[in-house]
Amino acid sequence: MSESVLDVRQVVKKFGGFRALDGVSLSIRPGEILALVGPNGSGKTTCINVVSGLYPADEGEVLFQGQRINGLSMSSLARLGINRTFQIPKPFKALTVEENVDVALRNIHPATPLVDDPLAFVGMDHVRDRMASTLNSGQQKLLDLARALAGAPKLLLVDELAAGMNPAELRQLAGKLRELASRGVALLVVEHLMGFVNQLAERVIVMNAGREIFEGSLAAAAKDATVVEVYLGG
Amino acid sequence: MLKRLGSMGLPLVVLVLIFAVGPYTVFNNPATLFEMMAFLALAQGINVLYGFTGYLPFGYVGFFGAGAYGASVVVLKLHFPILLAILAGGVIAVLISVILLPMLRLSGAYFAIGSLAAAEIVYNVVANPNLQSVTNGPYGINLAPVFNATLSYWLMLVLVLVAVTFVIWLRHSSFGFSLLALRDDPVSAGMAGVNIVRTRTLAWLASAFIAGLAGAIYAWHISVFYPGTMFDLNISIFAIVFTLFGGRATVWGPIIGTVVLYGLYNWIGFSTPQYFQLVYGLLIVGLVLFLPNGVMSLIGRRRKSRHAERKGAVMNV
Numbered sequence: 001m002s003e004s005v006l007d008v009r010q011v012v013k014k015f016g017g018f019r020a021l022d023g024v025s026l027s028i029r030p031g032e033i034l035a036l037v038g039p040n041g042s043g044k045t046t047c048i049n050v051v052s053g054l055y056p057a058d059e060g061e062v063l064f065q066g067q068r069i070n071g072l073s074m075s076s077l078a079r080l081g082i083n084r085t086f087q088i089p090k091p092f093k094a095l096t097v098e099e100n101v102d103v104a105l106r107n108i109h110p111a112t113p114l115v116d117d118p119l120a121f122v123g124m125d126h127v128r129d130r131m132a133s134t135l136n137s138g139q140q141k142l143l144d145l146a147r148a149l150a151g152a153p154k155l156l157l158v159d160e161l162a163a164g165m166n167p168a169e170l171r172q173l174a175g176k177l178r179e180l181a182s183r184g185v186a187l188l189v190v191e192h193l194m195g196f197v198n199q200l201a202e203r204v205i206v207m208n209a210g211r212e213i214f215e216g217s218l219a220a221a222a223k224d225a226t227v228v229e230v231y232l233g234g
Numbered sequence: 235m236l237k238r239l240g241s242m243g244l245p246l247v248v249l250v251l252i253f254a255v256g257p258y259t260v261f262n263n264p265a266t267l268f269e270m271m272a273f274l275a276l277a278q279g280i281n282v283l284y285g286f287t288g289y290l291p292f293g294y295v296g297f298f299g300a301g302a303y304g305a306s307v308v309v310l311k312l313h314f315p316i317l318l319a320i321l322a323g324g325v326i327a328v329l330i331s332v333i334l335l336p337m338l339r340l341s342g343a344y345f346a347i348g349s350l351a352a353a354e355i356v357y358n359v360v361a362n363p364n365l366q367s368v369t370n371g372p373y374g375i376n377l378a379p380v381f382n383a384t385l386s387y388w389l390m391l392v393l394v395l396v397a398v399t400f401v402i403w404l405r406h407s408s409f410g411f412s413l414l415a416l417r418d419d420p421v422s423a424g425m426a427g428v429n430i431v432r433t434r435t436l437a438w439l440a441s442a443f444i445a446g447l448a449g450a451i452y453a454w455h456i457s458v459f460y461p462g463t464m465f466d467l468n469i470s471i472f473a474i475v476f477t478l479f480g481g482r483a484t485v486w487g488p489i490i491g492t493v494v495l496y497g498l499y500n501w502i503g504f505s506t507p508q509y510f511q512l513v514y515g516l517l518i519v520g521l522v523l524f525l526p527n528g529v530m531s532l533i534g535r536r537r538k539s540r541h542a543e544r545k546g547a548v549m550n551v
Binding site: 052053054073074075078079083084086090091092093094095099100102103104106107108109144147148150151 | 408414418419421425426428429431483
């Protein structure tokens, strides 16, 4: 049995001739927050899409709690304990906010809930009767998070959740995500806002052109010559 | 709780009043009422598929025709009792829907056209002169030995009530919520634990079963028919328009759509048949332009605005 919650081993994902992931490997321990950073098109979201079962990996393997999960459907992965948010939020617009969360609760049936009330946890208690279609973009992102938490994930993939939030909201969100980590949830966070990453992650992986070019602390990444060249140009 | 049960049961009460009490009081025209019920059942079947999953089945009539011919063959060749044959008609429609399951890989216009082609294939198989010994090919079916207009009328009412009850259940069950989630966004529905293939398949089979039963009962009622009668594309189109007019994914939508539009169809058809196509065309254009979510969306809007008034200003996080 692996100590890691997630092990990604030499994963390749191709779109035609383009290698969006070119031999990516990473692992996360329970309760750890790992940030994936890098320029647009570097393969961060593709990595999350492969782990969450949206795209099948062309090569390599993905292990969750030591079990190979390549080829499993998204619903199977959700029941195993992997869940995610989306860069562009995806609410069920025909349902109310509460019904959105209920869909996950009723289909995943987590043995032990991660949080008592996912909507209250993300601060959406007061809009639970509203139709999801009436929410603004920020609220829709939080609804994605609440729905993911309803499935009591052991691994949470967070895709640019912080985009568009003000500094106070960012601090609040970082606090909530750290609280999840303190409950043993492993978080793989894709983010462009370095200030937010700095508040959140002990370890970052910098990606470029589908490959990891750096792994370590954010402070060390900022001093790394390869990372600086990728971000600022040679 | 009682109030909720009452509002859930109201559509059933209204339908019983129209179709069970109506013929003895205000509208003694069982033939028209029977046709209206057949379209009601089909509209609810389309509601299950299109309303709850987003698949628009232009070829829905294929299941209707398969049910009609399936039941007839079972009665005439295997000499089954008629009620068992009607059940067999529904099962045969389900079997065809199982064969057509790969079509669920399509979406949007591709699915709509694919379903149309599938219905045409079933029609051509049934109407094939080489199958005269089984389906009587293009020469039609005569169910006169088992004809029973009264019993078939009541059985169609039972089917309508069952179909409406099924949709009421969908509107309140976790399965129905899963279908609506899947319709809105299959990716996030998958991540919410919804088994995409199984959920879509069940809705597809249930929808085919309703159409198959409707076709079988319809065949029993009219008793003499040809392949062109049962596989007429207008049957699909009418049922789809009725559903859209009332509002998909609602219980009342297909009921309102069928009663209003089928009533109008008969009224214009008798009084001024020359204007029928024009009036119907204008109605459909008006529907698409001004009321894309059907009549029920008007009621939904009124409810929402009253809800907002009660709660005060719209809140933001």
